[in-house]
Amino acid sequence: MISNQWYAILPSRAVKKHQIVSVKRLNQELALFRNRAGEVGCVVDQCTHRGAALSHGKMKGDCLSCPFHGLEFDRSGRCVFIPANGKGATDDLSRYNVRSFPVRESNGIIYLWFGDPDKMTDELPFFEDDVNDSDACSEIEDHWHAHYSRCIENQLDVVHLPFVHHNTIGRGNKTLVNGPKVVFVPGGIVTSANNEVDLGQQPKPASECVIKPTYLKFLFPNIWMNHISDTIKVMIYFAPVDDQNTILYIRFYCRATGFKPLNALIAWLGKFGNRIIERQDKRVVITQKPKPSAYRSAENLLSGDGPVIQYRRIRDELKNR
Template structure:
C-alpha cells in the first residue's frame, strides 16, 4: 500500500445511523459506525480490555460500546466509560484507549487516511471536474481475489480488450496496438485505446498517437474513470481488503436526458452492462501471479503496456516517499 494517501474504501450509504459495520481494508480490521447525529467514526475492531470485536457492540450516543463488558469509546478512540469501575470512578482510563483511524466522506464515498494523521490533506481524490450532482448514477460492487494493483492495471490495459471483451466492448478484432499515448499530470494518469485491425501495417509509436475523446483516467491511490462521452462516465474505486483481495465499487454515471428520472433509468440499466464487462475481466485477472504487481518483475511487457509501466513507476515513487 502507499502511505499517506486517502483511500476510497466504502460507499457512505453502507453505514446507517446508530449502526456499526465491520470491514477489512488495507490489511486492517475496522469498526466503522455512525453516531445518533450521523457523524462517522472508525476504530480498530478490537477492544483494549479483552480483545472482543467492537463491531458486535452498539452505538451509545457518540460512542461505540463493546459487546463484552460495555466499555465505551468515542470516535477518537478515547475510552470514556468503564461500567465495572462505576460512574463515579476517577481512575485514569487512557490505557484503555483504542486505535482510531481518520475517515471523511465526500461524493457518497467513505475515505480512510492511511498513514500519519498529521500529514493528512484536506483534498479527497475524485474526478470533480467530470461528474457532479447533475449526473445520475448506479453502483454495483464485486469482490475479486486479486491485489488492488492488478485490478487497477486491468483498467489501464488496452491490449486485452479485443480478446477478453471480444463480444462486448472489444468487438471488431482490433488486435493491433498503436501506442498508446500516456500522460501524467495533476495526479491523473490518462491514456486511450488506439487499436486497429491487423492488416500487416506497422503499429504507430506512442509519440505518433493522441489521447482520444473516449479515454481512461486513473487517480492515485485507487480511483479510475472511463470517460466515454461528456454525458456518460464509468468510475471505479478499488477498495483494498488485504494483499490478495479487493472490492470493486463500480458506478455508471449518466446525464443524457434533461429529465432526471430518465437518467436514473438509464443509469440503473447501465450497471448491468458494467457487470457483464467487469465479470469478463475478473475471471482472467484473479489468475495472475504473483497477486501484487511490481515495477521489477519477471513479466515481459509490451510497448502496448505503456500505461501499466507508468502506473508501476509512479506507484513505486509514491511508496518510496515517507
C-alpha cells in the same frame, strides 16, 4: 499499500446511524459507525480490554459500546467510560483507547487516511470536474480474489480489449495497439485506446498518438474513470481488503438527456452492462501471479503496456517515498 494516502474504502450508504459495520480494509479489521450528528468513526475492531470485536457491540449515544464489558469509545477511539469502574471513577482511561483512523466523506464515499496523521492532506481524490449533481448514478460492487494493483492495471490495459472483451467493448478484432499515449495529470494519469485491425502495418509510437474523446483517467491511490462520452461515464474505486482481495465499487453516471428520471433509468440499466464487462475481466485477473504487481518483475511487458508501466513506476515511487 502506499502510505500517506486517502483511500476510498466504502460507500457512505453502507454505514447507517445506530449500526456498527465490520469491514476489512488495507489488511486491518475495522469497525465503522456514526455518532448522532452523522459523523463517521473508524476504529480497529478489537477492544483493548479483553480483545472482543467491537463491531458486535452497540451504539450508546455518540459512542460505540463493547459487547463484552461495555467499555465505551468515541469516534476518535478515546475510551470515555468503563462501567465496571462506575460513573464516579476518576481514573485515567487513556490506556484503554483503541486505535482509530481518520475518515472523511465526499460524493457518497468514505475515505480512510492510511499513514502518518501529521501528513494528512485536505484534498480527497475524486473526479470533481467530470461529474456533478445533475448526473444520475447507479452502483454495484464485486469481490475479486486479486490484489488491488492488478485490478487497477486491468482498467489501464488497452491490449486485452479484443481478447477478454471480444463480444462487448472489444468487438472489431482491433488487436494492433498504437501507442498508447499517456498524459500525466495532478495525482494520476490519462490514457486512451488507439487500437486498429492488424493489416500488416507497423504500430504507431505513443508520440504519434492522441488522447481520444473516450479516455481513461486514474487518480492515486485507487480511483479510476472511463470517460465514455461527455454524458456517460463509468467510475470504479478499488477498495483494498488485504494482499489478495479487493472489492470493486463500480458506478455508472449518466446525464444523456435533460430528464433526470430517464437518466436514472439509463444508469440503472448501465449497471447490468458494467456487471457483464467486469465479470469478463475478473475471470482472467484473479488468475494472475504473483498476486501484487511490481515495477521490477519477471514479466515481459509490451510497448502497449505503457499505461501499466507508468502506473507501476509512480506507485513504486510513492511506496518508497
